[in-house]
Amino acid sequence: xxxxxxxGDPLHFINRINKQATQNPEKIIMRFKDDKQWHDITWGTVQxxxxxxxxxxxSFDLVEQDYIGIxxxxxxxxxxADFSILQIKCVTTPLYPSNSNExxxxxxxxxxxxxxFVGDQKQYDMAVAIFNECPSLQxxxxxxxxxxxxxxxxxxxxxxxxxxxxxxxxxxxxEQRLNNKNMDDIxxxxxTSGTTGxxxxxxLDYNNIAAQLxxxxxxxxxxxxxxxxxxxxxxxxxxxxxSYYVFHCGFVNNYLDDPKLIKDTLNEVHPTxxxxxxxxxxxxxxxxxxxxxxxxxxxxxxxxxAMFIANKRKSNKNNPxxxxxxxxxxxxxxxxxxxxxxLLGGQLQMMPCGGAKxxxxxxxxxxxxxxxxxxxxxxxxxxxxxxxxxxxxFNSDSIGKVMPNVEIKIGERNEILVKGPMVMxxxxxxxxxxxDTFDTSGFLKTGDAGYIDEQGNVFITDRIKExxxxxxxxxxxxxxxxxxxxxxxxxxxxxxxxxxxHFVSALIVPxxxxxxxxxxxxNIEVTKQSELINNPKIIELFQQRLNELQLNLxxxxxxxxxxLLNEEFSVDNGQFTPTLKLKRKVIHEYYAQxxxxxxxxxRNDC
Numbered sequence: 001x002x003x004x005x006x007x008g009d010p011l012h013f014i015n016r017i018n019k020q021a022t023q024n025p026e027k028i029i030m031r032f033k034d035d036k037q038w039h040d041i042t043w044g045t046v047q048x049x050x051x052x053x054x055x056x057x058x059s060f061d062l063v064e065q066d067y068i069g070i071x072x073x074x075x076x077x078x079x080x081a082d083f084s085i086l087q088i089k090c091v092t093t094p095l096y097p098s099n100s101n102e103x104x105x106x107x108x109x110x111x112x113x114x115x116x117f118v119g120d121q122k123q124y125d126m127a128v129a130i131f132n133e134c135p136s137l138q139x140x141x142x143x144x145x146x147x148x149x150x151x152x153x154x155x156x157x158x159x160x161x162x163x164x165x166x167x168x169x170x171x172x173x174x175e176q177r178l179n180n181k182n183m184d185d186i187x188x189x190x191x192t193s194g195t196t197g198x199x200x201x202x203x204l205d206y207n208n209i210a211a212q213l214x215x216x217x218x219x220x221x222x223x224x225x226x227x228x229x230x231x232x233x234x235x236x237x238x239x240x241x242x243s244y245y246v247f248h249c250g251f252v253n254n255y256l257d258d259p260k261l262i263k264d265t266l267n268e269v270h271p272t273x274x275x276x277x278x279x280x281x282x283x284x285x286x287x288x289x290x291x292x293x294x295x296x297x298x299x300x301x302x303x304x305x306a307m308f309i310a311n312k313r314k315s316n317k318n319n320p321x322x323x324x325x326x327x328x329x330x331x332x333x334x335x336x337x338x339x340x341x342x343l344l345g346g347q348l349q350m351m352p353c354g355g356a357k358x359x360x361x362x363x364x365x366x367x368x369x370x371x372x373x374x375x376x377x378x379x380x381x382x383x384x385x386x387x388x389x390x391x392x393x394f395n396s397d398s399i400g401k402v403m404p405n406v407e408i409k410i411g412e413r414n415e416i417l418v419k420g421p422m423v424m425x426x427x428x429x430x431x432x433x434x435x436d437t438f439d440t441s442g443f444l445k446t447g448d449a450g451y452i453d454e455q456g457n458v459f460i461t462d463r464i465k466e467x468x469x470x471x472x473x474x475x476x477x478x479x480x481x482x483x484x485x486x487x488x489x490x491x492x493x494x495x496x497x498x499x500x501x502h503f504v505s506a507l508i509v510p511x512x513x514x515x516x517x518x519x520x521x522x523n524i525e526v527t528k529q530s531e532l533i534n535n536p537k538i539i540e541l542f543q544q545r546l547n548e549l550q551l552n553l554x555x556x557x558x559x560x561x562x563x564l565l566n567e568e569f570s571v572d573n574g575q576f577t578p579t580l581k582l583k584r585k586v587i588h589e590y591y592a593q594x595x596x597x598x599x600x601x602x603r604n605d606c
Contacts, residue, residue: 009183011210014086016248021047024250030076031269032255038268041076046083051174052162053084058170060115060138064089064177065186067111070235071095071104071126072119073257077143077158078234079243081117089177092188093201094235097123100552103199105130107191111201111428112136119257120144128153183207189428190237192380192475201428202237202380211405211421212241212383213248218404219388220374222273222350226251229271229345231259237380238354238473242275266345274348277355278362279471279502281373285362288340306332310368337369344371352376354384355473357460357500360396363389375400377458381424381437381444387458398457399450408458409443415464416450417443468498474556476504478584481557485549489514490542493569495582496559497595503560505598507591508542509568533564561598565591 009015020029025044032039057068068085070092072078085092093111095104097119104126108116114136118124124147127140131153139154141161149155156164183206191199228246230253232239246253254269256262262280292303309332313325341348350372353363358375366373376388377399386408388400402408406420423444426434437445447465452458468476476498485506486494493509512529518541519532526532533539542564550558569575575587588595 009206009210011213012181012183012206013187013209013213013244013248014083014178014181016213017050017083018047020247020250027250028252029247029250030079030253030255032076032257033265033268038254046076046080049080049162050084050087053081054088054174055166055170056161056164057084057088057090057115058173059164059166062088062090062114065091067091067093067113067189069093069095069108069111069113069116070118071097071099071123072117072143073097074230074234074239074255075119075143075257076253076255077117078119078255079247079253081141081143082234082240086187087178088174089181089185091186094188094190094240096233096235096554098554098556099126100554101126101129102552103554105133106199107201108134108137110191110199111189114138115141117141117143118147121147124149124155128155181206183210186425188240190235190240190380200430200433203425203428204383205425208383208422208424209241209244212385213245215404215406215422216245216385219390220350222249222251226272226349227254227269227347228252228273228275229254229256229265229269230275231256231262231265232275232277232355232473236355236473238277238352238384239275241384242352246273263343266343270345270347272347272349273351275352275354277471277473278353278358278500279356279473281353281358281362281366282471282502284344285365302332302336306336307368310337314368333370340369341371350374352385352388354378356469356471363396377460379444379446382418382420382422383424386418386420386422395453395455395457398453398459400458401456402458407443408452410451411439411443411445413464414449414451414461416446416448416458416460418446419443463499468496469500470498470504470556471500471502472556476557481553481559482506484553485546485559488545488549490518490545495569495584495587497588501599504556504558505595506559506562507565507587507594508562509565510542529566533566539564563591563594563598 021043025042027043028040029043029046030041068090070078070081082092093107093113095107108130115138116127118127118140124140124142128150131137139156141156141158143158145157145159147157185206186203187206187209188204189201190204191201228251230239230243234240234243243253251273254271256265292300309325309328313322313329316322348371352374354376363373363375372391374389376385378384378386385403386406387402390401394400406418406422409417411417417439419442439445447463448460449462449464450458450460466478468478470476478496481496481504482494485491490511491508492511494506496504496506498504510533515532515538519526519538522537524535524537526535542562546559546562569582569587575583
C-alpha cells in the first residue's frame with residue numbers, strides 16, 4: 001500500500017511525498033525541539049506514521065472527501081496528519097489556534113468536520129467546549145501526549161490513535177483510495193475572513209497545488225541541500241504551501257511552535273530558507289537602525305560606509321565601478337553585514353516574504369545585507385504566490401513580476417484580475433460568493449487595484465475590498481470588529497485600522513451623555529469634553545469595556561490601542577458618505593498623526 005501508488009500525475013502532492021519517502025527513507029526531513037533538544041524525523045518514519053494514521057482514520061468509516069480539521073501550533077505531527085488525511089482522499093481543514101470558540105465552532109459545523117486534531121491542552125479544551133454543539137464531530141486527537149483527556153468526549157493521544165487496531169478492510173480501502181486519487185480531488189479548504197466577519201471556505205484541489213509547485217520550480221531554481229525554518233502558522237496558506245514546496249524539493253523542515261522564540265532558534269537551526277511576513281522584517285530593520293543610532297561615532301560611520309558602498313556597487317553592477325568597489329564591499333561585508341546576518345543564523349540565502357505589503361526601503365536593505373528577500377503577492381484563493389520579485393533587477397516598489405503559468409490583467413476600477421491553474425475551485429457551500437468573485441471571462445477578482453508597467457512589474461495602488469491585512473499577514477474584517485465594539489452604549493462611533501500595521505487600533509467617539517453619567521459615578525469632576533476623554537480613569541474604563549467586548553474575537557482581531565475623540569464623524573466634516581458610511585481614507589488622512597502615535601508608542605507590540 002505504501003509504494004504502489006506512484007501512477008498518475010507526478011506533481012500530485014501525495015505522489016511527491018511517497019516518491020521522496022520511497023527513494024530517501026533514511027533522509028532527515030523534519031526536525032523539532034522538545035525538552036530543549038532538537039529531534040530528527042526521517043522520510044521513512046513519516047511514511048510509516050502516515051500509513052498507521054490513515055488506517056486508524058479509516059476505522060471511523062470516513063468517506064472520500066470528508067473534512068478533517070487540524071487546530072494546532074507548528075509541529076511535525078501537523079504535517080504528518082495533513083499528509084495522512086490527503087492519502088485517504090479526505091480534505092484537510094486548518095483552524096487557527098488563536099480562534100475563539102465561536103469561530104472554531106463555525107468552521108467545524110460549516111465544513112461538517114468529522115475528526116479534529118488538536119495540539120495542546122488549550123486547543124483540546126476548546127474542542128471539548130464546542131464538541132456537543134458540533135453534530136458531525138466524532139473524535140478529537142491530541143498531538144501532545146500530556147493533554148488531560150475528558151472522559152465525556154471520545155479523545156485520543158496521538159501515540160494511542162495510530163496504534164488503534166485495524167484490519168484487512170482498512171488496508172484494502174487505503175490501497176483503493178491511493179490508486180483512485182485524482183488531480184480534481186479537493187485537497188484542502190482554508191477559511192478566510194469575509195468583510196462581514198463570516199469566514200469563507202476556499203476550496204483548493206491538487207491541480208492548484210501542482211501548478212504552484214511547478215511555477216516555483218521554474219522561478220526559484222533552488223538546488224542543493226537546504227534547511228527551512230517553519231515559524232509562521234501552518235493554518236495559514238503562506239506557510240503551508242511553502243512547507244509543501246520544501247517537502248516537494250526534499251529539503252529539511254524545522255518546526256517552531258512558538259514564534260516568540262525565533263531569535264534563539266535562528267542560531268540553533270541556521271536555516272538557509274525561511275518564509276516570513278513583513279512584520280518580521282520591520283522589527284529587525286527597526287532594531288538594527290535603533291542600535292546604530294545609539295552606537296559610537298565610529299560604528300555609525302562604519303555602518304553608513306557599508307551601506308553607501310553596497311548601494312553604489314548594486315546601482316553600478318554592470319559597469320567598471322562595481323569592480324572597483326568590490327574590495328571595499330568585501331571589507332565592509334565582513335566587518336558590518338556579516339555580523340547582522342549572524343543574528344539571523346548566518347546561513348540564510350533566500351526568504352520568501354508575503355501576507356502583506358513590505359516597505360520598499362526594508363526590502364532593499366535586506367538585499368544590501370546579502371539576503372535574497374523575495375516579496376510575493378497572492379491570496380488564499382490562489383494558494384499564495386501569483387507574482388514575486390526576481391533575484392536581480394527587481395523593482396522594490398512593486399509586488400514583483402507574474403509567476404509562470406499565471407495570467408494577470410487589469411479590470412474595472414483598475415482591479416487586479418488573476419487567471420491560471422492555481423486559482424481556487426470556489427467557496428464551500430457558497431455558490432453566490434463564488435460567482436461574485438469571478439468576472440465574466442473567468443478571472444478571479446482580487447479586490448486590489450493596481451497596474452502593470454512596461455517591464456512587467458505589478459503594482460498595488462489601493463484596496464478595493466473592505467478587508468484589511470496586518471503586517472503579520474492576518475486578515476481583519478473591520479466592519480465586524482467595529483460592530484462588536486460599537487454595540488456598547490458608551491461608544492457612539494468607532495473606526496479601526498490594521499492595514500499593513502502590526503496590530504489593530506481604533507479611534508472611538510464616546511457617547512458623551514452616557515459618559516458624563518459614568519464620570520459622575522466615578523467622582524470625576526470635569527467641565528469640558530476634552531478633559532473627560534483625557535482622564536486616566538475614563539481611559540481605563542474604556543479599556544475594561546473593550547476587554548469584555550472582545551472576548552469572542554481572535555487575539556489578532558482585538559483592538560490593542562485606542563484614542564478617544566472629541567468630535568464625531570459626520571457628513572458635514574466629510575468623514576461620512578451621504579449614506580452614512582465611513583470614509584476610511586479621509587479619516588485616516590485627517591487623523592494620520594493620531595494613528596501614528598498609537599504605533600510609535602508601541603514599538604514592540606505585536
